Amino acid sequence: MSDSTPHGLHEGPAVGQDEWVARHAERTLLRGGPLGTLEQRLRRVPWWAWLILFIAAFSLLPVFEQSGYVRRVSFDTVLYMLLALGLNVVVGWGGLLDLGYVAFYGIGAYAYALLDSDKFGIHLPTLVAVPLIVAIGAIVGLLLGLPSRRLTGDYLAIVTLFFLQLFQTITTNGDSINGHNVTGGPNGILRVDPLHLFGHDLAVQHGGVFAVSYLYVALGVFAIVFVALRYVNESRTGRAWRSLREDPLAAEAMGMPVNWLKLLSFGFGAAVAALTGTLFASLSASVFPLTFYFVLLITVYTMVILGGSGSQAGVVAGALIVGPMLEVLRDASKSRVVFFVALVGGLVLFSRRSRGLGIVALATLAVGFALHAILGAIDSSWIAGEHQGGFAGVVDHWVVAPAHLARWIQPASYIGLIAVVLLVTLVQGRLRLVLLVPTLYLAAFVWENVMLAKPEPARYIVLGLMLIALMILRPNGLLGERRVEII
Amino acid sequence: MPALLELRGVSLSFGGLHVAEGEVVSVIGPNGAGKTTLFNLITGIYHPDAGDIALDGESILGLQPHVISKRGVSRTFQTLRLFLNMSVKENVMAAAYGHTRAGVFRSMLRTPGMRREEREIERLAQERLAFFGKRLMGYRWDQPAYSLSYANRRRLEIARATATNPRILLLDEPAAGMNPAETHEMTELIGELRTEGGYTILVIEHDMHVVEGISDRVVALDHGVKIAEGSFDAVATNEKVIEAYLGLQAAATTK
Numbered sequence: 001m002s003d004s005t006p007h008g009l010h011e012g013p014a015v016g017q018d019e020w021v022a023r024h025a026e027r028t029l030l031r032g033g034p035l036g037t038l039e040q041r042l043r044r045v046p047w048w049a050w051l052i053l054f055i056a057a058f059s060l061l062p063v064f065e066q067s068g069y070v071r072r073v074s075f076d077t078v079l080y081m082l083l084a085l086g087l088n089v090v091v092g093w094g095g096l097l098d099l100g101y102v103a104f105y106g107i108g109a110y111a112y113a114l115l116d117s118d119k120f121g122i123h124l125p126t127l128v129a130v131p132l133i134v135a136i137g138a139i140v141g142l143l144l145g146l147p148s149r150r151l152t153g154d155y156l157a158i159v160t161l162f163f164l165q166l167f168q169t170i171t172t173n174g175d176s177i178n179g180h181n182v183t184g185g186p187n188g189i190l191r192v193d194p195l196h197l198f199g200h201d202l203a204v205q206h207g208g209v210f211a212v213s214y215l216y217v218a219l220g221v222f223a224i225v226f227v228a229l230r231y232v233n234e235s236r237t238g239r240a241w242r243s244l245r246e247d248p249l250a251a252e253a254m255g256m257p258v259n260w261l262k263l264l265s266f267g268f269g270a271a272v273a274a275l276t277g278t279l280f281a282s283l284s285a286s287v288f289p290l291t292f293y294f295v296l297l298i299t300v301y302t303m304v305i306l307g308g309s310g311s312q313a314g315v316v317a318g319a320l321i322v323g324p325m326l327e328v329l330r331d332a333s334k335s336r337v338v339f340f341v342a343l344v345g346g347l348v349l350f351s352r353r354s355r356g357l358g359i360v361a362l363a364t365l366a367v368g369f370a371l372h373a374i375l376g377a378i379d380s381s382w383i384a385g386e387h388q389g390g391f392a393g394v395v396d397h398w399v400v401a402p403a404h405l406a407r408w409i410q411p412a413s414y415i416g417l418i419a420v421v422l423l424v425t426l427v428q429g430r431l432r433l434v435l436l437v438p439t440l441y442l443a444a445f446v447w448e449n450v451m452l453a454k455p456e457p458a459r460y461i462v463l464g465l466m467l468i469a470l471m472i473l474r475p476n477g478l479l480g481e482r483r484v485e486i487i
Numbered sequence: 488m489p490a491l492l493e494l495r496g497v498s499l500s501f502g503g504l505h506v507a508e509g510e511v512v513s514v515i516g517p518n519g520a521g522k523t524t525l526f527n528l529i530t531g532i533y534h535p536d537a538g539d540i541a542l543d544g545e546s547i548l549g550l551q552p553h554v555i556s557k558r559g560v561s562r563t564f565q566t567l568r569l570f571l572n573m574s575v576k577e578n579v580m581a582a583a584y585g586h587t588r589a590g591v592f593r594s595m596l597r598t599p600g601m602r603r604e605e606r607e608i609e610r611l612a613q614e615r616l617a618f619f620g621k622r623l624m625g626y627r628w629d630q631p632a633y634s635l636s637y638a639n640r641r642r643l644e645i646a647r648a649t650a651t652n653p654r655i656l657l658l659d660e661p662a663a664g665m666n667p668a669e670t671h672e673m674t675e676l677i678g679e680l681r682t683e684g685g686y687t688i689l690v691i692e693h694d695m696h697v698v699e700g701i702s703d704r705v706v707a708l709d710h711g712v713k714i715a716e717g718s719f720d721a722v723a724t725n726e727k728v729i730e731a732y733l734g735l736q737a738a739a740t741t742k
Contacts, residue, residue: 228595231594231595231596231597232591232594232595234594234605235589235591235594235601235605236580236581236583236584236587236589236594236604236605236608237590237591237594238594239573239577239580239581239584240581240584242570242572242573242577242581243570243573243581246569246570246571246572246573247568247569247570247571249532249568250564250568250569250570251570251581252551252552252553252556253530253532253552253553253556253561253562253564254553254556254561254581254582254584254585254647254648254650254651255553255556255557255561255582255584255585255586255651256553256581256584256585257551257553258553264591268591481572483572484571484572484631484633
C-alpha cells in the first residue's frame, strides 16, 4: 500500500478502508483520460514557475499589441490583480468581511496626490513617497481595525462600510476644511506627478500612445506583492490567519493573539491597496472621490469570489477575467456576443444532465425565427428596432424588436421574464422543459430591447449572471479549494 | 506536593482545586455540573467573579487566553474545534505560534533564521503526530482535517494541544464518541502522555473505565460545587456522588 502511486485509481487502498474514504474527495475531483493526466502533471508545477510564466507572457503583450487602449486596459487589470491580492488577505485568509477596502486604495491615491503634485507644492521623490504611503495605509488599516477588533461578520462589515462612507464624505467636502482646500472636493486633485524612478520621470504618454513603462512597473510591483504575501501566508502568521478564519476561539486557546492577527490582516490589505493607489494616481495624474466607491468595491469583491477567495492564483484569475470583461461589455456589439455565448454555454452545461435541453434549444430557435417571420409579415414595425449585419444580423432575424411598442415594452418584458423564471423554478419535468422555451426567448428579447439600450447597467447584470452561474457550478470559485463550513 | 495548577475560592464555589506536577486528575460529574465551565475559567475564556487561579504559584487571572496558552496551559474541546479546512499537519503547526518568533517582515523576506524556525515547527508537528502511531501519519498529513474520522479528529486535537508546548493539558472528554477499542487505546495514550510526554493532565471524562484507568485523583462536581475528591475508589463509592448520578438517572427514566 505504501508504494501505491498518489493518484493511482487501481493500485490505491481497498474500497471502504480508512484511506479509501479519506481520499474520496480527491478521487471525485480527478478526471480520467489524457486530460486528467495533463491536469495532474500541471498540478506538480510549482507556483513560482507559474508566476514567472505569467509575468513573462504578460510582459510580451505590449510587444504584439501596440494600441494604447489595450495597454491601458492591461495596466488597469494589473491594478485589479493587486487589489484582489490585498483583499484576499483580509477576506480569504483572515475571514473578515471588509467593506471599506477601496477606501484604502483611495487613501493611497490621495496621499500620493497630496505628496506629489502642485497642490501644496510638495514633490517627494517616488522612492520616498511610495514606502511612506504604504506605511500610512497600513497604519490607517490598523487604526480602523482597532475599534472593530472585537467585531466579526455583519457587524464588522457595517463598521467598515461606514469607514468607506466617511472617506467619501471627507474627500468630497475636503475643499473647505476650516477654509482650507485640502482634497479639492468633487473636483479632485489635478496635475499629479508621474512616477520618478532612476533619475527621470516616467512619462504616461510616449509619442501620443500609452507608455509601456507603467505596465512594467505595475507588473514588477505585482510580482513583489504576490511573492511577499505568499511567503507571509506560508509562515506562522499565515497559518494563524487561516486558523482565525476557521475558528477564532480555538485559535486564541492555541496561543494565537486573535485581536492582533485581525489588525495585522487589515493592515496588510490596506497597505497593498494604498500601494496600488499610488500607481493609479501617478498614471491618471488626477484623483476624484467617486473613483473609490461602491462600484469598484463590488468589482473587486466579484474578482475575489469568482476566482476563489483564499487562493492567490484564483483571485488573480478572477481579476484577469472580470477586468477585461468589463471593458468588453462597454461595447454593445461585443457584449451581445458575450450574452449569447453565456446563454448557450449555460444551456450546454445544464444539458449534460438532461438531453431534453438540446431539444429546448432547437425549439427556442425555431420559435424565434417563426415568430419573427410571422410578426414581421403582419406589421413591419415589429422588427423595426433592428440592427444590421454580422452576428447582430443573425440575432435580428430571430428576436423581434417592436419599435412601435417601445414605451411599455420595458416594464412588461421585465415582469414577464420574472414571471416565467418563477414558473420554471416551480414546475417539474416536461412542463419545465416546455416553459424553458419562452423563458429563453424572453431573456433574449429583454436583452435586445432593453439592456442594449443601457450598456452601463447591462454589463453589471451580465457580470452578476456569470457570478450566479459560477456559484452554482463551482461554489468555491474557479481555483478555490473545496471547503466545508463549520457546523 | 507543590501545586502546578491551583484554583482558590473561585466563585462557582468549586471550593478549590489543585493539580500537582506530573499528576493526572479527573473531573467527573453529571451533565451541567460545570466541568467545561471549569476548563473555560482556567483557560481564560470566562472570568471568575471572585477567587484566584494560579499556575506554578503565579496568578493567571484576567490574562487573555493566548497568554495563558503561552504560560503552559493547553486544552482540547468537548465539541471538537479543529481548523477543519487546514491540513492535518498545518493544524498542529499553527499551534506552535506562541513559542515561535518570526515576524511578518522576516517571513516576507524568508530569512535563514525564519526558514530554520519553519523547519523546526514542521519537525515538531511530525513528532507530535507520530505520538499516535500510524493513525495520523503519512498521507494524512496533507489531508484537510475535515476528512478525518471522529476518533482521529479527537487525536488530532490532542496533537494540536501538545504543540503549544504546554505544562498542563486539559482534555475535555477525550474518549467521547469512541468505541470500546478506541476508548481503551485512548486510556493508554493518556498514560503515555504522562510518562513519555511528561505532561500534567486534568481530564473531564464520563467513561468510568477511562477515569479508573488513568486517574491519580478524582474530583466530582455537581451544580458547580465540588462534592467529593480523592482516589477513584473513594469517589466512586461516595454517597453524594452516587446521588448526583442516580438522581440524574432517575430523572431520565421518568421521562
